[in-house]
Amino acid sequence: MQTEQRSLKEALRTANWAGCLTPEQMARVEADTFETFVPKGGYVCRKGDKVEHWLGIIGGMVKMNNFSASGKSVTFTGVPPGGWFGEGSLLKDEFRKYDAMALRDSRIARMPAATFHWLLESSLPFTRFLLIQLNERLGQFIGMVENDRLLNVDTRVARCLASMFNSHLYPGLEPLVQISQEELGFLSGASRQRANQALQLLEKQGLLSIDYCGIRILDLEGLRRFEA
Template sequence: MQDRPAPARHADMTDPALSADPWLRDLSPELVAHLQAMSLRRRLRDGERLYARGDAAEGLYGVVRGRIRLSVPTPNGREVLFVLFEPGSWFGEVSMFDGEPRPQDAHAIGDSEILLLPRLRFLALLDQHPELYRGFTRLLCRKLRTVLDYVEDALTLPLAARLGKRLLQLAQVYGVDEADGRLIDLALPQDDLASMLGATRQSVSKELKAWEQQGWISLRYRHVVLRDEAALTRMVARASGLPEP
């Protein structure tokens, strides 16, 4: 089994990438100081594993730099992308609270730096300061709402609408304006896009090529450029039964 990355120095809880989340931003200076005292940073190389499916929960993680990819293995040895976490994202709270093993694998995308709040010490702090639970309730509700949106899309929308919606969402987070459109500045193999949507690579490729011919997007190696976001937005709205913008 791959060795876990070694803990590094104490983290700075005031790092802008971390403190922007409401659960941390709204804490008193006293609580931030407690978190500062217990926190650890870890540095990961590109592709390095943070934890494996079935591992015991170490605690709560925050992404300081880089990206963390959560995925699940399939019986045929492939990997299904579950979610990507950007700087400022917090994750791992479910296993931290319920004590169950990690349900996914977590790997770094690019050289990354994460913060760890050790589970037992953090739970003890929660017992001493129950006001912390309010922020975590908001965090969990926000994630649950996202999951429910994905489930609704999977049950009600055709693949084209789900793919268009996901590309528009990715462009909001990773979009970089260029002369010919808005580049999704994220290495995004079509296999990953397909696994995000529960679709086959072939069906996703067919939709992307059709949109490229229509001038809505252009395809580069492992990247997508949105050339006509308005057309994609109208298509998604029609499929969702919403008024077209």
């Protein structure tokens, strides 16, 4: 995807919240926001950290997860290129409640908290964007709890893929999703082998095709409705 090659400035100017800013506001965002590189398996941020930035994915993919004292992990969601996260912690001014780890080498945009709060105070359209963002995130997490408790693995994998196509949370995601079976397993709470079995079933149903460089979505609405 071209997303991987975009500069920080291009990523900021094409963000789905950028259109609601004035040129002056955008200029400050570009001046204050910086980029960091996080290798596969590295931490974008850690549970217990002081929240100092709003985080956007320029390239790569990040999972939000937590570990128990015994080492068990739970993954809340994956964030592909174009997605931004961490606004809830910034608004509540609390320490980070989760880890965010790179599923592959990732480029991260970091908007300082001071700039984020300045936008809230100076831009009503940006505030409206965040209200929608928080509502969409809530709906996503409610759906994840339902999926985890009520659905089998095949259906969870289908819903996990479908959930990535949220035009507000993850704008610009293309039909060919650059995600490995291992990464999909992490996000859907399944082993790589079990995720592979689910993908083969979904492929037979004509909902997707497994390509060399990812998973091509053929019937998004079918994935959203699929139940095994």
